[in-house]
Amino acid sequence: MDIQTIKQRFSIIGNAPALNYAISIAERVAPTNLSVLIQGESGVGKDVFSRIIHSLSPRKHNKFIAINCGAIPEGTIDSELFGHEKGAFTGALGKREGYFETANGGTIFLDEIGELPLGTQARLLRVLENGEFIKVGSSKVQKTDVRIVAATNKDLLKKIDSGKFREDLYYRLSTVPIEIPALRDRGLDIELLFRKFSSDFSEKNRIPLVSLSKDAQDLLYTYDWPGNVRQLKNAAEQIVILSNSEEVSAADILKIIPSIQRRNLPKMVDSGNGSGSGDSFSEREILYKIMFDLKKDMNDLKQFVLQMAKTGNYSSEQLNDIISEDHNTSAPNLRELQNFPTSNSFNKTQYVQEKEDSHIIMTKNEDLHHTEEVEETLSLADMEKRMIIKALEKFKGKRKKAANELQISERTLYRKIKEYNISI
Numbered sequence: 001m002d003i004q005t006i007k008q009r010f011s012i013i014g015n016a017p018a019l020n021y022a023i024s025i026a027e028r029v030a031p032t033n034l035s036v037l038i039q040g041e042s043g044v045g046k047d048v049f050s051r052i053i054h055s056l057s058p059r060k061h062n063k064f065i066a067i068n069c070g071a072i073p074e075g076t077i078d079s080e081l082f083g084h085e086k087g088a089f090t091g092a093l094g095k096r097e098g099y100f101e102t103a104n105g106g107t108i109f110l111d112e113i114g115e116l117p118l119g120t121q122a123r124l125l126r127v128l129e130n131g132e133f134i135k136v137g138s139s140k141v142q143k144t145d146v147r148i149v150a151a152t153n154k155d156l157l158k159k160i161d162s163g164k165f166r167e168d169l170y171y172r173l174s175t176v177p178i179e180i181p182a183l184r185d186r187g188l189d190i191e192l193l194f195r196k197f198s199s200d201f202s203e204k205n206r207i208p209l210v211s212l213s214k215d216a217q218d219l220l221y222t223y224d225w226p227g228n229v230r231q232l233k234n235a236a237e238q239i240v241i242l243s244n245s246e247e248v249s250a251a252d253i254l255k256i257i258p259s260i261q262r263r264n265l266p267k268m269v270d271s272g273n274g275s276g277s278g279d280s281f282s283e284r285e286i287l288y289k290i291m292f293d294l295k296k297d298m299n300d301l302k303q304f305v306l307q308m309a310k311t312g313n314y315s316s317e318q319l320n321d322i323i324s325e326d327h328n329t330s331a332p333n334l335r336e337l338q339n340f341p342t343s344n345s346f347n348k349t350q351y352v353q354e355k356e357d358s359h360i361i362m363t364k365n366e367d368l369h370h371t372e373e374v375e376e377t378l379s380l381a382d383m384e385k386r387m388i389i390k391a392l393e394k395f396k397g398k399r400k401k402a403a404n405e406l407q408i409s410e411r412t413l414y415r416k417i418k419e420y421n422i423s424i
Contacts, residue, residue: 001027001056009055010048013196014189018181022049029176030056035128037113037173038151040180043228046151049178050109053149062106065099070115077120079136088137100133100144107147113173114154114165121166124148128172148173155411157418158399183225183232190220193229197236210243215250223260235260294383385420388413397424 003023006012012023029036030053038046047066054064072080079088083098099108110116116124127133128148132141150173159165183190194212202209212220225231235257239248242256253260391402403413417424 003027006052006056010052012045012048013193014186015192016181016186016189018179019186019189022178022180023052025176025178026052027056029053029178031058033147034175035148035150035173036176036178037170038149038178038180040151040153041182041226041228042153043230044180044182045229046153046180047109047111049180050107050111050149050151054107054109054147057107057147059106059147063103064107064109065103066109066111067099068111070112074117077117078123081120082123082133082135084136085138088135092137098133098135100127100146101142103146104144105146107149110148110150112152112154113150114152114156114159118164118166121169125166125169125172128169155414158410158414183228184223187221190225190232191217193232194220194236197233198240201237201240205241207240208246210240210246210248213247213249216248216253219250219253219260381420384416385422388416388420389422392417392422392424399424 003020006023006027007014012019026036026049036053038049040046050066051064054060067080069077078084079092079096079098081098081100083096083101084092086092086095110124123133127144127146131143131145133144134141156165156170160167160170183193191212199209201207220232227234239253239256243252245252387406388402391405392399394405395401399410399413399417403410406413416422
């Protein structure tokens, strides 16, 4: 079955490369019995992918049970999953089958797998390893043939580090991982989804259909959509029912839904040539920011030193004037130069001012108008590592705030910390 057929069958709207790639993985892994871990933010449609995997598998005629692990109280989740015997606990008036017994031969979808208690994680690991489980209050080992598809919107690697998730269970679950892209990383899919949701709502409630002006489309493209597809559906329905004209402008949307605001940085609309990965785009943003900042600092420093060389001496007041004249200068960096030697001692000493991207070296008795500039070679990886370290130091190791400062996801930041072996 091709990707387009799967989209039509499961009502999936969009053509983003990352979305198509995720669908292709689900289609390829479906005929196997491998466990699958679906990762993605809340509202991206992880449950739809679990149904794709079950419906395209040999188990499609058997039971499919979806369980939200975060919605079941910790004290009863073992009973829900594995069943219990009569009298196993207060209120256990009779014997009960658990989901793993009921769904034998079928598929169980464990949503929000990161919310499972550690004790339940150990029981689940045993099911994954040899298909065995024990009911609560029983000593009899039972067998089950159940395929597990798990999903999470949490960073399980971070939970492993904090001791809240078992590492062995993580690797058992993620035999085949599927990453579903966030809505903000799907480019033109946002408009396609808006059309679908608005037309369906208009037809169902017999309300005139609305269209989006160019500035309204730009507003939707540049919004972060923290609630993803679910939030866009709600927004489309609000706009249809509350708009006063058939063509909706950006101003109209902001009146109806004031929380929709533009992002601080421009949004790159996926043209279909890339992978559609939000992480790769965020990493490019970091690298561009690093390069522009370093280049600006280097130019500021060179200009300052040349002015110093020509005039021969500067007072503190003159230094402050220079700092305030340049609107784009990073003041804290230039203020470090206030201890720069004056002309009286300049020709008798060696001064070395180190910057992040270059070394400007003044040697003894050297002509100031023939200053030698030595560029330090830095790779993009080095610059990225330095920016991440600065962000972590600024927020005293708090990864969430550091990720917001760098404008990347916490998952990307965590991966980069591991990759560069950064200690916090």
